[in-house]
Amino acid sequence: MYELLKTIMIEDLEVEADQVSPDASREDAGLDSLATFELSLALSQRLGVTIADEDLFGLRTLADIAEFLERRTGGRAPQDAGLARLLGDGDGCHPDRPSPAHQLARNETPFQPPESVLDAITRAAAEANRYPDPACGALRAALARHYDLSPDRVAVGAGSITLLQALLTVTAEPGAAVAYSWPSFDGYEVLADLAGFRTVRVPLAEDGHDLDALAAAVDEHTRLVLLCNPNNPTGTASGEADLLRFLDAVPRTCLVVLDEAYCEYARDPGLGARLLTSWPNLIVARTFSKAYGLAGLRVGYLLAEPGLISRVQRMVMPLSVSDVAQAAALASLAAEKELLGRVQDTAAERDRVRAALLALGFDVPPSEANFLWLPLGARAQEFAAACASAGVDVRPYPGDGVRVTTGTAEDNDAFLAAAETNRP
Ligand SMILES: Cc1ncc(COP(=O)(O)O)c(C=O)c1O
Structure with missing residues (x-):
């Protein structure tokens, strides 16, 4: 310290x-x-x-x-804490820090938004003298149509992280706990701390979430379970049968957040939305930041039952989703076919990189997200430092492993070259 x-x-x-x-x-x-x-x-x-x-x-x-x-x-080691860590940008804000040649630490898509989305952004930017629609009405309606839900089951916010923060804030009470797998999205730790929750980490099993252990960790104090599926940073995902068993085992008084930030890259992208109607304590969190390529514009959403949506929506900072972001998200929904085509390309690249890493002797679990996990244990930081000196920014989890985002073929080849000279 x-x-x-x-x-x-x-x-x-x-x-x-x-x-x-x-x-x-x-x-x-x-x-x-x-x-x-x-x-x-x-x-x-x-x-x-x-x-x-x-x-x-x-x-x-x-x-x-x-x-x-x-x-x-x-x-707690500072690497594991702090809002500045949420995007893997370890040292916080350093405007003069040069960007790496290959940015593979943040789980972004390497693709620019499609033309139609850039056009929508330009048109909305021309109205920047106007305040945005505070209710995000058109976007909520479009998302409701998309999922065949009523608009009162959709909350929109400036990135899913702000909605998760609002959700944790409205559910916090003295002595309450929040449970999640570990390692998982480190934002959970930060948000739970900020809201005053006691946190319960449940170690991942060999092949992903240990849902039985997670259900067993829920007690009368547990207000929320945060389930990242596919899991960041491991990329592993639980399927429908396991999730149904888990939801059955968790008392209805405990909310289950299925954080599907990376679901478009998964085998079953519609899983959360399908489960939603049968489980009133289920909340699905999704984002336009990853597969939809709008990380810089900040738009995410929650799908849940109307009472909870209205409590969350009241806690969200008014006017925080700009009209540019709302227009871009609407245009991205309209360009879904094109965007999902890119998701296929990224998934193919991810699988190519994994096969190459396995051939080099690395242990890499199968991933259903736009990143891979290398459980390097004590070697994690040394490996990440070697990648950094080759111009490739990856995300170390000290003592656990390294997460590497799937970028362009060129980015991925640069990473593979660095991995080859630092093989196990
Ligand atoms: C699992 C997970 N959930 C939520 C988020 C937050 O996404 P955003 O606030 O950009 O929508 C991230 C970002 O990396 C993430 O990895």
Whole structure:
């Protein structure tokens, strides 16, 4: 934790390196009240927990601050925490950091939006002097038609992450717990912490979610289960029969969120939507960020029963989905055939990369998403660093493995070349 503190002080607060040492007092390290305030903001952002400047005022030295941070975060490594980690962009916001030649750390699609979507974006951008439709009416109606649901069963937000945050906020209560597989989407950890939930991690089985163990982990305090299917970062997916058994085993008082951010790449993309009508405690989360290629415009949605949708919708920041984003999402739904054709191409590339990795001797589970998982254990960071020096940005999970997004054939070949020189 001291190393993180030191980095923030030097990089973000621009304190001279020779002023920073564990036994330097706050004054010697240049932490006057304004700098202490700035430090508290930077720490909160990096660690994903709220650190107020008052928390730091009573601490004498930098070692004392590091020790306080250790206690406040439960010793959790900063790589695993913080909103800045959600997209795998480990060190937060560094506008001057050069982009890697091959960005394979963020599970984005490498394709630009289709022409028809770019046209819709341009048309909507010309009306940027107008506020957006706060109800996202046209988009909700189009999604409702798409899934054959009534519009009151659809919530739209600025990315599915904001809707998950709203959902966790409206369901939080003292002593409540949220359960999920681990490793899974690290955003769950951050959102659960922010909403004040106790978190219960259930280790994945060899071939994906351990749904029996997850159901057994649900008790009277569990308000939510977050089930990422296909799972980020492993790409493994549970099928209908297993999910039905799981839903049967979970009490109706516990909400089950099926996070289908990557379902378009899966064998059964319609799974969540099919289950929805029979399970009132089921919520399906989907996004336009991945297969639909609109990560930069921020649009996601939830499908659930109307009472829950209206509670979530009330918690979402008004006007947060721009008209440009709404228009792009509508146009993407209309261009679905073209977009899903690209999904097929990506899935074929993913399978090509996996076959090549297996031939190199890597262990890689079959993936139903636009990324692959290399369970490298203790070698994860070293492997990711070797890829980075070859210009390929992949996502390390320290101690567990490395996740690599499927990019263009050229990106993937660059990754395979790096993997070949770092084979097990
Ligand atoms: C499993 C999962 N769910 C949700 C999200 C959030 O997606 P967005 O907020 O872009 O819709 C991500 C992003 O990487 C993800 O991997």
